[in-house]
Amino acid sequence: MGEIEQRPTPGSRLGAPENSGISTLERGQKPPPTPSGKLVSIKIQMLDDTQEAFEVPQRAPGKVLLDAVCNHLNLVEGDYFGLEFPDHKKIT
Numbered sequence: 001m002g003e004i005e006q007r008p009t010p011g012s013r014l015g016a017p018e019n020s021g022i023s024t025l026e027r028g029q030k031p032p033p034t035p036s037g038k039l040v041s042i043k044i045q046m047l048d049d050t051q052e053a054f055e056v057p058q059r060a061p062g063k064v065l066l067d068a069v070c071n072h073l074n075l076v077e078g079d080y081f082g083l084e085f086p087d088h089k090k091i092t
Contacts, residue, residue: 044069044083 039055042065046052054068062083070078084092 046073 036057038058040058041053041055044052044054044065052069052072054065054072056065056068066078066081066083069083070081075081086092
């Protein structure tokens with residue numbers, strides 16, 4: 001009585017490393033620090049054809065941009081979404 005049960009996290013049940021980034025499915029995780037440096041503005045076209053601009057550090061991984069978009073849209077489970085990048089030939 002009074003003991004706290006240690007439950008595995010969703011990532012550890014699947015064999016993922018202990019801290020493999022942020023999952024919106026696991027509470028209490030802090031986001032990794034974003035790289036400092038020059039900011040670049042990136043336009044994102046949403047599924048409803050609206051465009052939003054986000055500023056992220058130039059050397060930041062794509063996860064930083066995806067997290068910014070998920071926060072902007074108030075997505076609780078952003079793990080189910082992603083971003084597409086078409087090149088100059090419109091190939092994703």
